[in-house]
Amino acid sequence: MENKSLETSVRFLKGVGQAREKFMSKLGIETLRDLVSFFPRAYEDRTQFKKTNSLIIGETVCVRAMAAATPQLSHIRKGLDIVKLRAVDEVGALELTFFNQSFVKDAIKPGETYIFYGKVEGSLTRPAMINPLFDRDDARQEHGSFISAKEGMDAPTNSTKTAVTGRIMPIYPLTAGLSQKIVFTAVRNALDQCGDELPDVLPVSVARKYELCKVRYAYENIHCPDDYKALEIARKRLIFEELFVLIAAMKLLREGRSEKTGRSLTQPNWKEFFGALTFTPTNAQKRAIDEAARDMVSDSVMNRLIQGDVGSGKTLVAAACCFMTCRSGCQAAFMAPTEILARQHYVSLVQLLEPMGIRIGFLTGSLTAKQKRDVYGKLSLGEIDLIIGTHALISESVNFRDLALVITDEQHRFGVNQRSMLTEKGDSPHVLVMSATPIPRTLALIIYGDLDVSVIDELPPGRQTIETYVVGEQHRKRIYDFVRKLVGAGRQVYIICPMVEEREAQQEGSSVVFAKEGGVTPTSTGNNPTSLLKSAREYYEELKKDIFPDLRVALVHGKMPTKEKDAAMSAFTNGAADVLVATTVVEVGVDVSNAALIIIENADRFGLSQLHQLRGRVGRGEFESYCVLFRGAGSENSRERLEIMRTTNDGFKIAEEDLKQRGPGDFFGSRQHGLPDMKIANLASDMFVLQQAQKAADEVLSLDPMLEAVENRPLARQISRVFEINADRLN
Ligand code: ADP
Ligand code: MG
Secondary structure (H helix, E strand, C coil), rough: CCCCHHHHHHCCCCCHHHHHHHHHHHCCCCCCHHHCCCCCCEEECCCEECCCHCCCCCCEEEEEEEEEECCCCEECCCEEEEEEEEEEEEEEEEEEEEEEEEHHHHHHHCCCEEEEEEEECCCCCCEECCCEEEEEHHHHHHCCCCHHHHHCCCCCCCCCCCCCCCEEEEECCCCCCCCCCHHHHHHHHHHHHHHHCCCCCCCCHHHHHHHCCHHHHHHHHHHHCHHHHHHHHHHHHHHHHHHHHHHHHHHHHHHCCCCCCCCCCCCCCCCHHHHHHCCCHHHHHHHHHHHHHHHCCCCCCCCCEECCCCCHHHHHHHHHHHHHHCCCCCCCEEEEECHHHHHHHHHHHHHHHHCCCCCCCEEECCCCHHHHHHHHHHHCCCCEEEEEEHHHHCCCCCCCCCCEEEECCCHHHCHHHHHHHHHHCCCCCCCEEEEEECCHHHHHHHHHHHHHHEEEEECCCCCCCCCCEECHHHHHHHHHHHHHHHHCCCCEEEEECCCCCCCCCCCCCCCCCCCCCCCCCCCCCCCCCCCCCCHHHHHHHHHHHHHHCCCCCCCCCCCCCCHHHHHHHHHHHHCCEEEEEEEEHHHHCCCCCCEEEECCCHHHHHCCCHHHHHHHCCCCCCCCCCCEHHHHHHHCCHHHHHHHHHHCCCCCHHHHHHHHHHCHHCCCCCCCEEEEEEECCCCCCHHHHHHHHHHHHHHHHCEEEECCCCHHHHHHHHHCCCCCHHHHHHH
């Protein structure tokens, strides 16, 4: 049975409507299913109750007290209404003040008991709260005693669903236009509406063996936990489920690849290849090429990961493998995650390989229909030996005559299934994946499973270490002077701004229980309404007009039409632009060896690994190079983070620090690993559950490898759903 109401648009939910639907879609929430799977990022403990005579100034607690009189409303001036009220319990009184909430006057009735939740102010003899949240006490009587964990697995869920006091409140990641209350209410309504339809994708045997609660209980308690025990049980179930689906999916994808015999290619005339290079390859590069070549002459399929820090020269290994494949009379496909990078690979491989008679094609989504048709035709006829492109390569219209090698660059940027979609276009082609992102072992095992690894642990000779400076606003002028000086000496400069659409809505709440963040965190700037976050375009205009009117400034960002993007990139590559203002579209791969300075604005908004990738854009040639990190309105924590960047250039060390300091949520933020976004699981700290899920997936798949049994069908459906979603999102 398909779950109809789960697929209903959130628009039809009470209190959402069209305007809020838009805001929600910014958070990736379109359907009720998305909404109930939109998990809190943290929780606020509002379960602490105190009597009025034991309050401590500054603490935030609940007080159960009776309204001692009718609330008094006064208009102070236009735009300022105050409601004042005294509430009492058996031992004392609490003074309450509400600013601009005149509805309180009628909402609170004298003689009735309420629960007030707020920060204690005033003095010990005269405690007060300003703008407390409140519920009528009898409204939450039924909330009653907490259901014990064990019974809880099947027990009905808490009945006082909308109380905002006396409970553990979820805190959601927000975006402008939404508040905690709006999201909470919407989630609550969605749960009421479709909670019974939530599909239980875990086979019964698995749930029983690993003592996992029912799906409904899990969703109820992840959003509206009865208590911390219930929250823990809910979390464990959801994490388990997420990892279980992922692992099972990876195993299925890998199915059938393992026992295949490969194409055995022939060793080419390597002298021809190496003779054409303008530099001497490093030993690490030679070793990696040798390892890959051996794989490809053998009769098993190559599945090799080339791991090497930014600038270590991974592309050369790719080029060598392409050369070997084409010399064996077969075709090779080389896929890059961005158009800019694909174009750059195209240009440099044309330079190297075309003189040797290798025919190279280029395919991205931005070609005209006619150009695409031309490429499709040539590929299927074998008139192109090597095709370089973006994920346009996995389009259905792409057919090869004889595809024997598939390379993906910056593999972590792709969905897992995208690699396999490309390999399916050949008859068990060899596979080479390249990545600069160091990945902890357990994670690598899930993602890459049976891959062999070549590590390029050596940088080309003569590389300058990149001097890194962490600076504040007071240095801005000096930095701009420095830009001018470098450009005067013939160098080029990148200026990177975070892509910011709107200022993130301010997030309430303080007590973080289970933080789970993804991507760039707004930690330090989120609560600073005056922070100077400019869009790349605004900043570009300003630089061009006011700051560097004498320099040639170009702009590139992801939302630009391809033509403009290409024009800006090639202007910078050819030296026709001195300064390139860019978003993180240049994060991976881009290679302009004359660039000697990269300035990163609001650096505290980036992950360390990301900063390291960005920094890798300079220092790629013989010129002394610099990286300047503008600190933004950073906290101590971000200062410390950036300090790491100053002290090391080693990508692996930085990744480790990244994990330590920010927690894996950020490090493994979306797309860092090429897996579907993890909604709740944390691949580093949920290691124990990960192992259990791995075991469970093994057990299930060994009994039912194609997931055909009735009890496994919901799992099979979920797998295809999750992976479809992933593919769509990346397109
Ligand atoms: P990455 O590993 O980051 O993908 P690239 O393959 O883009 O690195 O190489 C970075 C730059 O170094 C390129 O300009 C490339 O031509 C150059 N390069 C690669 N190998 C060597 C080498 N052995 N000696 C000198 N320069 C090299
Ligand atoms: Mg690269």
